[in-house]
Amino acid sequence: MPIKFIFDNPKLGLWMLFHQTYTSVFKYEDREFAKISITPQQHGVLMAIKSNHGMITPSVLADWLERDANSITLIIDRMEKSGFVKRARNDKDHRVLNITVTRKGEKALQRSTEIGWEIIQDLLGNLSETEIKTFQNLLDKIREPAVANCYPDKPIEEIRTSLSTAARTGKKKK
Secondary structure (H helix, E strand, C coil): CCCCCCCCCHHHHHHHHHHHHHHHHHHHHHHHHHCCCCCHHHHHHHHHHHHCCCEECHHHHHHHHCCCHHHHHHHHHHHHHHCCEEEEECCCCCCCEEEEECHHHHHHHHHHHHHHHHHHHHHHCCCCHHHHHHHHHHHHHHHHHHHHHHCCCCCHHHHHHHHHHHHHHCCCCC
16 A cells, blocks of 8 residues: 655645556556456557557557557567467558557457446546546646657647647547
């Protein structure tokens, strides 16, 4: 059980609470998804592929999941070994590698989406619409400078547009 820290500085207390919440949510997801032999990261991969019309390249997948190419390759390797995805060369351009979901992956996605929704309901179900909007706005205020620091060469307006497009459509703007 995490320790509830009490600080004189409210920002420090909020920062610790933010990290503890993130860690607890991640552990909760990990435990629930493990029941069907999938990880939260693998669920994210399957969701990204589905959102991209059933096919995605590793570089686009890396952008979607905010991961580097090496970690995406490792995740895809494990998922291919488990039978959730397969790699195939693009028919039009053989340099391009596409990742698609298998039948086993479709079944895993269906079940993991159900589990994910149960987690969302469990954790956010007691919040009102107003509280959800307020929480979302506050997280956006924290995320924007964090993303800007991750991409110092991009103008802040380009980052805002990308984040706004992703929030509305589920797709990142390049």
